[in-house]
Amino acid sequence: MDNLGIVFALLGAVLAALMSGIGSAIGVGMGGEAAAGVCTDDPSKFGKVLILQLLPGTQGIYGLLIAFITLSQIGILGGSGDISLAKGLLYLAGCLPMAFVGYWSALKQAKSAVSGISLVAKRPDQSGKAIIFAAMVETYAILALLVSILAITGIGGLNI
Amino acid sequence: MAVLQMKRIRICALKKDRKPVLELLQRRGAVEVDAAIPEDSVFSHADTSANRSVFHKNIAAAAAALEILDQYAPEQKSLFASLEGRKLKSDKDYAAFAQKYDGVMESVYRITALDRSVAENKAEIIKLESQLESLQPWLGLDLSMRFQGTGQTRAFIGTLPGGMDLESILAQLAGQNPSLPPVQVELISSSQNQTCIFAVCHKDGAAQVEEALRSIGFAQPSNPTKGTPAQRKQELETLIAQAKEEIDTAQQQIVSLAGQREQIEFTIDYFTMRSEKYEVIGELAQSKRAFVLTGYIPAKRADALQAELESRFDLAVELNDCDPSVDPPVMLQNNQFSAPVEGVLESFGLPGRGEVDPCSVMSFFYYFLFGLMLSDAAYGLLMVIGCGFALLKFKNMESGMRKTLQMFLYCGISTTFWGFMFGSFFGDLVGVVATTFFGRPDIALGPLWFEPVKEPMRMLVFSMLLGIIHLFTGLAMKAYQYAKQKAWLDILYDVGFWYMLLVGLIVYGLSTEMLPSILQLSFILPASAGTVGIAAAAIGAVGIILTAGRESRNPVKRLLKGAYGLYGVTSYLSDVLSYSRLLALGLATGVIATVINSMGSMMGGGIVGAIVFILIFLVGHTMNLAINLLGAYVHTNRLQFVEFFGKFYEGGGRAFQPFAAHTKYYNIKEETYHG
Numbered sequence A: 001m002d003n004l005g006i007v008f009a010l011l012g013a014v015l016a017a018l019m020s021g022i023g024s025a026i027g028v029g030m031g032g033e034a035a036a037g038v039c040t041d042d043p044s045k046f047g048k049v050l051i052l053q054l055l056p057g058t059q060g061i062y063g064l065l066i067a068f069i070t071l072s073q074i075g076i077l078g079g080s081g082d083i084s085l086a087k088g089l090l091y092l093a094g095c096l097p098m099a100f101v102g103y104w105s106a107l108k109q110a111k112s113a114v115s116g117i118s119l120v121a122k123r124p125d126q127s128g129k130a131i132i133f134a135a136m137v138e139t140y141a142i143l144a145l146l147v148s149i150l151a152i153t154g155i156g157g158l159n160i
Numbered sequence B: 001m002a003v004l005q006m007k008r009i010r011i012c013a014l015k016k017d018r019k020p021v022l023e024l025l026q027r028r029g030a031v032e033v034d035a036a037i038p039e040d041s042v043f044s045h046a047d048t049s050a051n052r053s054v055f056h057k058n059i060a061a062a063a064a065a066l067e068i069l070d071q072y073a074p075e076q077k078s079l080f081a082s083l084e085g086r087k088l089k090s091d092k093d094y095a096a097f098a099q100k101y102d103g104v105m106e107s108v109y110r111i112t113a114l115d116r117s118v119a120e121n122k123a124e125i126i127k128l129e130s131q132l133e134s135l136q137p138w139l140g141l142d143l144s145m146r147f148q149g150t151g152q153t154r155a156f157i158g159t160l161p162g163g164m165d166l167e168s169i170l171a172q173l174a175g176q177n178p179s180l181p182p183v184q185v186e187l188i189s190s191s192q193n194q195t196c197i198f199a200v201c202h203k204d205g206a207a208q209v210e211e212a213l214r215s216i217g218f219a220q221p222s223n224p225t226k227g228t229p230a231q232r233k234q235e236l237e238t239l240i241a242q243a244k245e246e247i248d249t250a251q252q253q254i255v256s257l258a259g260q261r262e263q264i265e266f267t268i269d270y271f272t273m274r275s276e277k278y279e280v281i282g283e284l285a286q287s288k289r290a291f292v293l294t295g296y297i298p299a300k301r302a303d304a305l306q307a308e309l310e311s312r313f314d315l316a317v318e319l320n321d322c323d324p325s326v327d328p329p330v331m332l333q334n335n336q337f338s339a340p341v342e343g344v345l346e347s348f349g350l351p352g353r354g355e356v357d358p359c360s361v362m363s364f365f366y367y368f369l370f371g372l373m374l375s376d377a378a379y380g381l382l383m384v385i386g387c388g389f390a391l392l393k394f395k396n397m398e399s400g401m402r403k404t405l406q407m408f409l410y411c412g413i414s415t416t417f418w419g420f421m422f423g424s425f426f427g428d429l430v431g432v433v434a435t436t437f438f439g440r441p442d443i444a445l446g447p448l449w450f451e452p453v454k455e456p457m458r459m460l461v462f463s464m465l466l467g468i469i470h471l472f473t474g475l476a477m478k479a480y481q482y483a484k485q486k487a488w489l490d491i492l493y494d495v496g497f498w499y500m501l502l503v504g505l506i507v508y509g510l511s512t513e514m515l516p517s518i519l520q521l522s523f524i525l526p527a528s529a530g531t532v533g534i535a536a537a538a539i540g541a542v543g544i545i546l547t548a549g550r551e552s553r554n555p556v557k558r559l560l561k562g563a564y565g566l567y568g569v570t571s572y573l574s575d576v577l578s579y580s581r582l583l584a585l586g587l588a589t590g591v592i593a594t595v596i597n598s599m600g601s602m603m604g605g606g607i608v609g610a611i612v613f614i615l616i617f618l619v620g621h622t623m624n625l626a627i628n629l630l631g632a633y634v635h636t637n638r639l640q641f642v643e644f645f646g647k648f649y650e651g652g653g654r655a656f657q658p659f660a661a662h663t664k665y666y667n668i669k670e671e672t673y674h675g
Helices: A004-041 A043-074 A085-122 A124-155 B015-028 B049-072 B091-138 B166-176 B203-215 B229-283 B299-312 B339-348 B359-374 B377-393 B399-421 B429-438 B456-484 B488-511 B514-518 B527-547 B555-567 B569-578 B580-603 B606-648
Strands: B006-014 B032-034 B087-090 B153-161 B183-190 B194-202 B290-298 B315-321 B666-669
Touching: A004 A043, A004 A085, A043 A085, A043 A124, A043 B580, A043 B606, A085 A124, A124 B339, A124 B456, A124 B580, A124 B606, B006 B015, B006 B299, B015 B229, B015 B290, B015 B299, B032 B229, B049 B091, B049 B229, B087 B091, B091 B183, B091 B194, B091 B229, B091 B666, B153 B203, B166 B183, B166 B203, B194 B203, B229 B666, B290 B299, B299 B315, B339 B359, B339 B399, B339 B606, B359 B377, B359 B399, B359 B456, B359 B580, B359 B606, B377 B399, B377 B606, B429 B580, B429 B606, B456 B488, B456 B569, B456 B580, B456 B606, B488 B514, B488 B527, B488 B569, B527 B555, B555 B569, B569 B580, B569 B606, B580 B606
Parallel strands: B087 B666
Antiparallel strands: B006 B290, B006 B315, B032 B290, B153 B194, B183 B194
């Protein structure tokens, strides 16, 4: 039973990368569809809509980040994988904010990015505002990232 | 840091000078013209919409011709074409062009006509080819498809549905009419969908044969040829070849007109400028012999323009201060350091009434925060080198592009600075390379300050501290705005009380045990400081409750609004927490760079390892730089727009749009004045 610690820890790392990655992939895909539509009309807007398309992509990177930090903390990237069950579960819990918030915030951010793209299609001068609307959603992904980072880097020092 | 002061200008001049006066104003680009003088018995506005629509038609035609040219004879453009800016053209060329544009427009229409003929011929070819296609099954027939028979016989040429062979046709015919007169059927071709046949019989039995044929689905071809199908095929092929030849000649002619490209581009600019001029003419108040132009001019350019106009023409220039009840258009002026962020400010909104231009304060924070988010020395150096090179190489760059590059140059400097502070150079590249390829794990680029990855709490506290400074600066900007309007009491109500409340709360928090231990601070303020802090906060809070709703007269409503105002303190909490993105984004850059480096070093040292390392290094860091540049840009903007501007700035000003030459391809420069 004691060996299960590393299993749960890896599950957490994988979940963070998995769910954020899926969310970002869907989100960037949605943005891409809308952006391609705008470019059929006016290819010169490419730069502006590209930024909006990429906005929901950051969650995937945050997920990767958490996964990587976790992997290096639990010793999968070199080191001993000797982790108690309690610690393994703690790592799993620490990864969950990024996993869940990453997934759903990417989807919601994609929706507001798509709306932003249609805003840019009609009024290209307002692209700054469109970016901000979508970036507001990202705040919560960043907060989740922060909690996950603080949790994961803190767990190593606990004595359980 | 300034919004330029505007003046009203009124120019009263003779109609005979209208063209040179307007052209001078257009070149100077200093006046925004408006139609402020209403029509009356003396003055009237000319309707120039007809002229302008002609200009726009010409512009559209020339643009279409350019597009066609691009299709057949693409211009060789360098990778950095967008940095090069518009080419220069002297105003003499502009004046001389008035005689030339008819010729250019002829080429324009010629190009469009040629393009149309290409399109028509292409459509024709498709039509001919489909005819050719439908002829294919009939090629075995060596008669005209309209052949009806000889004197004694009757011939039937047509198709039967489905694929059939001779036997089954004859069997079906016999099945329809057992006493069918003799009929000779020949199979011309047979495919899955149809069978083409030639049938011949004696004239007398023709009706019965036709009846029988029809009942098994015989149909005459929709489009029978006059000669034999083979002849027709040849005809069609000649026609197709002809059409192809015509396309070729038309395309060659278009390509031969590619030399006109510059002239056509200049035509677009020429008509754009004339259209702008006619728009202004429509706004002039004109009498029989004179005209009056009114508009806004930046105060610092007014005197020079007045002197220039009065020395060259017989006219009167009148300068007045703006009517305080009307908002003048906004034009910003900033120094070298702050001007680059004007574009960012414009994308939010220009300063509205009573607001100051926040660029100079904002630029400092902008570069600072951007650098913290990207925080990698190598990435910063790349930005500095890239932007610096482009700025030095392309002197003629458009000002918007120049400002953007300057902004990223400054951001790059800040990024480099923070990169060294946090010990990040392509992540941990120095250490990884030293360990993997030189076997020296003792070499690594240490941070000048500390490594955020190792001490995230310290970085978090630093981020929030920066946030508090940023927000307090925003409040101070609000005080500055009130001071400019001499609203001294408002400073106390909207800024002073908030400072008391917020600073008091922070001081109190630092004097308790909880906050310093959460933030891992090494000090606790003495309890007496805490008492002073909480007292100040209480005064501030009471002050806010009493004054935040001061525009309401009803005391109950006023108190309720005040309480709601105090509730705004929660927004400060979320605003400060929002600066934690500085930590998160900074870590993102560093950690991903580290991931790339450790992936690259997985093959170990040696030649193969080095090659793999270089490949992964190039691809990985390019991607990381691109994504984090975007992230840093977006989130720096957000911190400025939402957290910082939220404290004092709304925007809503109207940009100054002077009457000038808004050309696309050429920048018309004055050589010497003539005339």
